Amino acid sequence: MPFPIKGPIWFMGCGNMGGAMLSCWLEAGLDPARVTVIRKSGEAVAMGVTVLTAPPPDGPVPSLVVLAVKPQMLDLVAPALAPMLDPTTLLVSILAGVETEALRRRFPAPRAVLRAMPNTPIAIGRGVVALHGDGLDHAGREHAEALMAPLGTVEWVDESLFDVVTALAGSGPAFLFRFVDALAAAGADAGLDAAQAARLALATVTGAGLLAEGSTESLAALANRVASKGGSTRAGLDILDEPSALKALIRDTIDAAILRNREMAAAAR
Numbered sequence: 001m002p003f004p005i006k007g008p009i010w011f012m013g014c015g016n017m018g019g020a021m022l023s024c025w026l027e028a029g030l031d032p033a034r035v036t037v038i039r040k041s042g043e044a045v046a047m048g049v050t051v052l053t054a055p056p057p058d059g060p061v062p063s064l065v066v067l068a069v070k071p072q073m074l075d076l077v078a079p080a081l082a083p084m085l086d087p088t089t090l091l092v093s094i095l096a097g098v099e100t101e102a103l104r105r106r107f108p109a110p111r112a113v114l115r116a117m118p119n120t121p122i123a124i125g126r127g128v129v130a131l132h133g134d135g136l137d138h139a140g141r142e143h144a145e146a147l148m149a150p151l152g153t154v155e156w157v158d159e160s161l162f163d164v165v166t167a168l169a170g171s172g173p174a175f176l177f178r179f180v181d182a183l184a185a186a187g188a189d190a191g192l193d194a195a196q197a198a199r200l201a202l203a204t205v206t207g208a209g210l211l212a213e214g215s216t217e218s219l220a221a222l223a224n225r226v227a228s229k230g231g232s233t234r235a236g237l238d239i240l241d242e243p244s245a246l247k248a249l250i251r252d253t254i255d256a257a258i259l260r261n262r263e264m265a266a267a268a269r
């Protein structure tokens with residue numbers, strides 16, 4: 001399938017996330033000659049991609065700009081970038097917390113603004129990308145979905161819930177990595193070799209995720225398949241299922257992340 005957007009494509013910032021998005025798109029057939037990356041270090045990205053430390057002063061207006069700097073850098077990069085855009089530019093922002101209105105104030109020209117919240121597994125095309133569009137018609141939404149499809153699962157979310165989806169899916173991989181580490185550490189504390197425990201914990205989580213993905217059964221039913229009545233898994237689940245245990249811990253974790261997203265949103269307003 002041809003890349004869904006024609007014309008020049010700029011990345012403002014190309015670190016963990018910008019870099020992963022770009023790799024996915026190049027793998028999906030994007031011609032690197034169409035891409036300009038603007039990044040502080042000027043470090044090379046991929047063969048054929050132009051890398052600059054400031055927006056190109058002349059040349060064609062970009063059809064697509066991906067904002068992929070840290071939210072705190074927004075006001076540093078916006079003044080030089082905004083005048084280079086016109087109504088035909090699709091502005092995509094992956095900045096946590098920063099709302100459409102805050103983007104529009106800094107980038108008044110683009111007709112369409114797309115907020116996207118990816119997560120790090122996009123690097124292998126198995127991420128989650130939550131989207132909220134402003135100024136997109138039906139065709140524009142279809143283009144946005146096609147643009148993000150190589151990255152993984154794409155879902156539209158109302159902007160009022162963007163901080164929540166950022167906490168759940170954007171931050172989610174970090175929370176899960178901690179869980180896997182905790183599983184491994186508990187195994188090691190109980191006597192397993194630490195490296196072996198780490199391998200087993202990761203393989204268990206990967207296998208369980210794939211099993212759940214391919215199953216029509218609920219997660220509760222899948223857990224019950226592991227836990228025989230009166231058996232050892234049930235004894236462990238009884239600890240996790242205490243009202244003040246896992247659910248409360250995860251709720252506090254997600255709430256803390258949501259709160260921080262809201263603080264960043266307020267700062268950008």
Ligand SMILES: NC(=O)C1=CN([C@@H]2O[C@H](COP(=O)(O)OP(=O)(O)OC[C@H]3O[C@@H](n4cnc5c(N)ncnc54)[C@H](OP(=O)(O)O)[C@@H]3O)[C@@H](O)[C@H]2O)C=CC1
Nearest residue numbers: 013014015016017039040041068069070071094095096118
């Ligand atoms: N990490 C994650 O899991 C997720 C992050 N996000 C969002 O993605 C955005 C980027 O995060 P992430 O990729 O992790 O961050 P990184 O620190 O990896 O990347 C930031 C990029 O910004 C560039 N940059 C910094 N200052 C400037 C400047 N003055 N001019 C131009 N470029 C500059 C850096 O350039 P250089 O590389 O040359 O130093 C780098 O390429 C954030 O807004 C974050 O909220 C969203 C979802 C998930």
Ligand SMILES: O=C(O)[C@@H]1CCC=N1
Nearest residue numbers: 096166167169170171
């Ligand atoms: O921690 C952050 O700010 C971003 C948001 C989602 C993942 N990383």
